[in-house]
Amino acid sequence: MGRKRLQESVDGRPTVHTVAARAGVSIASASRVLNGVGGSPETIRKVRAAAAEVGYVPNAIARSLQSQRTGQIALAVEDIGNPVYVAMMRAIEAVVASSGRQLLVHATGGQIANETALLRRLAHRYVDGLILSPIRITEEHLVALADSPVPVVVIGQLPPDTPVDNVRTDSQAGVALAVDHLVAAGRRRIGFVNGPLDTVPGAARDAGFRAALARHGIELDERLLEVGDFQYAAGRAATKRLLARARPDALVCANDLIAVGALHALLVAGHRVPGDVALVGMDDTELASMVLPSMSSVSLDATERGRIAAQLLLERIDDSSLPPRRITIAPHLVVRDSSPTPDGRAKQWA
Amino acid sequence: MGRKRLQESVDGRPTVHTVAARAGVSIASASRVLNGVGGSPETIRKVRAAAAEVGYVPNAIARSLQSQRTGQIALAVEDIGNPVYVAMMRAIEAVVASSGRQLLVHATGGQIANETALLRRLAHRYVDGLILSPIRITEEHLVALADSPVPVVVIGQLPPDTPVDNVRTDSQAGVALAVDHLVAAGRRRIGFVNGPLDTVPGAARDAGFRAALARHGIELDERLLEVGDFQYAAGRAATKRLLARARPDALVCANDLIAVGALHALLVAGHRVPGDVALVGMDDTELASMVLPSMSSVSLDATERGRIAAQLLLERIDDSSLPPRRITIAPHLVVRDSSPTPDGRAKQWA
DNA sequence: CAAACTCTCGGAAACGTTTACAGCAATGGG
DNA sequence: CCCATTGCTGTAAACGTTTCCGAGAGTTTG
Incomplete structure (x- = not known):
């Protein structure tokens, strides 16, 4: 019993002591064999056999304590x-x-x-x-x-x-990609549904949006800006608010969850996408190709x-x-059906 | 140096030895105070002060080894x-x-x-x-x-x-809920897009579907059954195959990912949902209310x-x-817009 | 054939905690 | 005034590993 206490762990599971005793070698030798470093052929055989017989598995915690990993x-x-x-x-x-x-x-x-x-x-x-x-x-x-x-x-x-x-x-550049794409398709009243401005991505995307519009010489209409959480429900609600006071012909969203919410709000309000309002999300998640119409999105990889x-x-x-x-990582734009194709035409069914 | 080695951990961070030495007490006393068990007011003060000064944080690994947790x-x-x-x-x-x-x-x-x-x-x-x-x-x-x-x-x-x-x-009962709901709305050509039959949920849902149809005296048309992975893409592909050979008036899907894929396939193929084909998913995930029309789904909570x-x-x-x-956990049905409301009418816009 | 190496092995220390135990002082009761 | 109780304290063992080190045996080298 006293002997056993020395060989088995407190919950009865085998330890390196158990294996060593059974193989008739020291724990040092047992440990060496089990880690594949050193040991004579005979020792290796005995230790491996003993370990297999008792079903030895090293304790990760003890190992961590020793190895500092x-x-x-x-x-x-x-x-x-x-x-x-x-x-x-x-x-x-x-x-x-x-x-x-x-x-x-x-x-x-x-x-x-x-x-x-x-x-x-x-x-x-x-x-x-x-x-x-x-x-x-x-x-x-x-x-x-x-x-x-x-x-x-x-x-x-x-x-x-x-x-x-x-x-x-560079999510600032990412937003610019979206804006460039929409401007190239002739859209001018471009709205932006963002996440909270006191977050790092929210602030960057806001700056990116303003800079991109300025670069195209488009004056910013503050009524086309909305803010909510980076979530589906918030995006949907924010878009609803935006649509109640303005008439965008395109919408950029700060992430795909917001964008799916925006899509929902747009369609429910009777807008055709991308016919009436083009839509570009961000993050290019799986969601983007699940919805209908499938969503263009800026991939941040x-x-x-x-x-x-x-x-x-x-x-x-x-x-x-x-x-x-x-x-x-450089962003890139993935164009799908929610925004006009490069030649400016929207898919016929939308 | 030798002395230091005894007090600090190998990477220079303070240990209970450091604290004990600094407070001028034994490691046992230090440990006791730090664990809030025992210690005279004076000892407590000294140990707390020492711990704070050196910024002591206990090592979780060593603690685990000792406590077996x-x-x-x-x-x-x-x-x-x-x-x-x-x-x-x-x-x-x-x-x-x-x-x-x-x-x-x-x-x-x-x-x-x-x-x-x-x-x-x-x-x-x-x-x-x-x-x-x-x-x-x-x-x-x-x-x-x-x-x-x-x-x-x-x-x-x-x-x-x-x-x-x-x-x-009881996902078998869950499928039954979906079938009952669709039958009550007058649908008879009910299809089922399932996951792999060699999975536990796949098999259960298959059995549930067959049993539910039988209970309603509806003969099973094998052409209305399809199988794929429990994923969006597989669900979409499976539904496409199904639609190529049969004309269901309702579709039950083994989970929401499959159901969203099915919805996509249905709409792209020009079917109205729920007008032509009603749709019920399973799991009642957030996805269900993100898509349009929002999806009825059997919640398995x-x-x-x-x-x-x-x-x-x-x-x-x-x-x-x-x-x-x-x-x-008992399943329950959450009815949304992809299936007829209890009075049998589909929402007008779909 | 001695010296120098190379292997292999076992004892013991170490990793950083917690805790059983025994010693000790102070306290209270009889 | 003595003894039992209580409350703190420190020593040391334990948790289960890995690894340093020295000893011994065997092999090579000069």
Whole structure:
């Protein structure tokens, strides 16, 4: 009994001690064999046999404590229901899994308190690194990022010279792509349904929209601007408000969820899309091709951003002396049926 | 230097030794104070001060090793992009987070190999419990479940008498609800677009559909049956095939993704919904109210299933002697615009 | 044939916690 | 005034690994 206590873990499962005793070798030898480093043929045989007989599985926690690695990566996004984050998550999970690690998912709800709390919790070292995609960036974030005890990669805009690995996209240029496309098709009364202006993407897209109109010499009509959350329901409501006071001939939306809401509002109000009002979303999520008419959308390549972010993180975990890197992904426009084709014609059935 | 090595962790961060030394007490006393158990007022003051000064944060891994608890829960679903799993995940994450734990997400892709590998990996004890929502159940699953080293809760059908906590829904009855609804509205040529028949939900829904038709004395026309993956694209393709050879006046779909695909195929083919063909999806995801016309759908209450599964798991973690529990959630029909209202009339504009 | 290497092995320390146990002082009751 | 109780404290063991180090055996080299 006393002897057994020394060999089995507290819940009766075999430990390296069990295996070693059964094979008649020391735990050091057993451990070496089990990790495939060293051991004479005879020892290897005995240890492997013993391990198989008792069904030994190493304890990940104990291993982590010793190796100072958890084999876990955390991902924190605002809303795991947004298809753009789903795409990102899929890409990240693929990279993470292929490196033999696991992915932890946190939903922050966009709350700053949640995010900084999460950053602080990293000090517990339950994870080897974090991929964070914040929707707002505060001074608190920057401080917390600066003395984060584990590597963090941020997906999204960060102030210049923040010494943090960073994957971003130029959503300002993305909005410009949408506007250019619509102007080229002869639309002039272009509306914009945005997310909250106090978010980083919201502010960038607002600036992008204004700049693009200015570049085309179109005067901005403030009645064509609306703001809501980055959600379907908010997009639908915002569009309804906008339509109640103005007559756009095109609508740009700050993401696809908003755009689907806008599409719904437009069709319910009896507008033809793209005949009366052309529509361009943003993020190019799966949603864009699910709806009818299928939606043009500016792709910010969430999959690619996720993949790169994961790779950057793994690289930094392996070598913390790397200089901070900043990767920018260029947006591109995917034209579908909700906006006029390049030759200016709308599909006949719409 | 030698002294320092004893007080700080290998990467220079403070440990309980650091705090203890700084406060001039033993590590035992320090640990006790930090855990809020015992300590004289003076000791408490000194330790708290020392901890604050050095910015001490306990190491979660070391704590886990000692306490035999990781504070982590894993969730494994087929496809994190399916909105039904998103809803489930949201509910689970809420429960898990409010118990102070964290959620790990695994995407299995429905691969049996992945799932059994995952079950085996539980032996590494990196997590306190698992919520598994398998789409297929094999003998391998049952064996792996039987000797899982940590508690597992399964969401989905399980053979009777499997001694595993289980949250399920009666999707067979769910399909019946849809069929009853359509028959009551006078539809007779009811088609069914299902997922793979070798999956548990696929088989159940197939059986449910056949039984429901039989109950109404409607002879089954095999040409009105189609099968694909539980995905949007597959649903769209399957519906296209079905429409090429038959003229249904209603369509039941095995989930909302398939249903949105079917809706797309129907509208593109020029059918009016629900005028020519009524449509009922299943799962009642957010998607259902995003599309136009908004989709009737049989709710299997994924949110509730997720919430309950998480609670069952937490209970079992706290008390492994509990008898296996099986909770069944009743489905209910949510009628929207894609199927006739109870009085048999379709909305005028469709 | 001695010296220098190369392998393999086991003991023991380490990773950073929590906690059983025993010692000790102070307190209260008889 | 003594003893039992209470409340703190520190020492040391434990959680289950990996790995450093020194010892011994066998092999090569000069």
